[in-house]
Amino acid sequence: MWWKRTLSSSYRCYLGRRRSGAKIWRCLTRATCSAPALPAGRITALQALDVWKRHFVENGVTEPEQSSQYIIAHLLGAKTIESVEQQRLAALLSKEETQQVWRLCSKRLSRMPVQFIIEEWDFRDLTLKMRPPVFIPRPETEELVELVLTDLQKHPGSGVAPPTCLEVGCGSGAISLSLLKSLPQLEAFALERSQDAVDLSQENASRLGLQDRLKVYHMDVIKDAEKMPGLFSSISVLVSNPPYLFSEDMATLEPEITRFEDRAALDGGEDGLNVIRQILTLAPDVLSNRGRVYLEVDPRHPALIHRWVEDNVEELRFVETRQDVSGKPRFCILQKEESHKAPEVDED
Known part of the structure; x- marks a missing residue:
């Protein structure tokens, strides 16, 4: 997630690919939202991506897809979701991995920048x-x-x-x-x-x-x-x-x-x-x-x-x-x- 100074009186934040271009965040000030319930059974990384993308959209978190992608890619040991093998994305996450996804994505709901969430x-x-x-x-x-x-x-x-x-x-x-x-x-x-x-x-x-x-x-x-x-x-x-x-x-x-x-x-x-x-x-x-x-x-x-x-x-x-x-x-x-x-x- 890149944050970028604009030329207007505001100081807006940008989210883009790591090592590439940037897109604007029109961030909304709102109360911290609650996370979706943990799934009852095991789910894949692709399913987790979809759950959190939709939840970010519903709660006004902009760049919802990229936010979820960077966080989940990080948990899978990669920098971008594109660099994760499709087989790994389609595999079931362990219970511990799912809990990690929920814990880190919940931080994004509080408007914590992705850089601070993944700590790099x-x-x-x-x-x-x-x-x-x-x-x-x-x-x-x-x-x-x-x-x-x-x-x-x-x-x-x-x-x-x-x-x-x-x-x-x-x-x-x-x-x-x-x-x-x-x-x-x-x-x-x-x-x-x-x-x-x-x-x-x-x-x-x-x-x-x-x-x-x-x-x-x-x-x-x-x-x-x-x-x-x-x-x-x-x-x-x-x-x-x-x-x-x-x-x-x-x-x-x-x-x-x-x-x-x-x-x-x-x-x-x-x-x-x-x-x-x-x-x-x-x-x-x-x-x-x-x-x-x-x-x-x-x-x-x-x-x-x-x-x-x-x-x-x-x-x-x-x-x-x-x-x-x-x-x-x-x-x-x-x-x-x-x-x-x-x-x-x-x-x-």
Whole structure:
């Protein structure tokens, strides 16, 4: 189940194939529904799929077929129902398997995202552990990783030292771990205000064998700002998918989000720029000369960020805005430049 940011004031969730396209969820806020009764006798996986698809439909759970397919495929040891042999689907489930299906599908009735129900999801070429309340990475963030990878591969650095990446707000570790997997020479650091997310990032790094190349700090980029220049310097890339929703839009969030994900990972303040401004203020202190900042933002933000940086951060240059796959301005790229401001003269 993919969750995806849209360009309207709402923050909708999308369900699609793992590693493929996405479809919109128009989720309904309603009371938790009761599960259908357990069958008296044994049933097949195909029959269980049909029972739960119909029950999801009856209770307003959108993408009912895919919801049941992902959950049952997971219980059968697969990622998609298409990868399960027909013979296995037509075979009778054991009593224990049927009880597992009912237990997990019942969670979906409460609007729990499939990622949290099956406790994992794919991000690019990685399979990451997922659990609430840690933010679920969206499809646009895969595009953000691609932007960073493309630039790092074109400009790998001086050759004297390996390139380094600093991620602000790492969540499950998706961005940093994906970059590390694709660039063996890269070293990464990550900041995260939530202890739950720190723990999950470290767990994912260990599962992928990348724990020696990723150091995760339990820090708040706003509250602990004064500590950052002492910890990080000459960073090649600063990347972030920060909280960027306008506070007024938080009331429009769907129950899948409000009930299970960390709201602080979404709310960017009145104009959605609270954390973004802090990142951009600190960037010159931690980046190497010509080091870059890559941000995922609301489509209303690029022009605001461009003007704000010109007025407030002399050593940063706004390079460009990139569009996401739907053609919306989604990513901002900035670069540190040497300051040309004349030094102040002490006249005493």
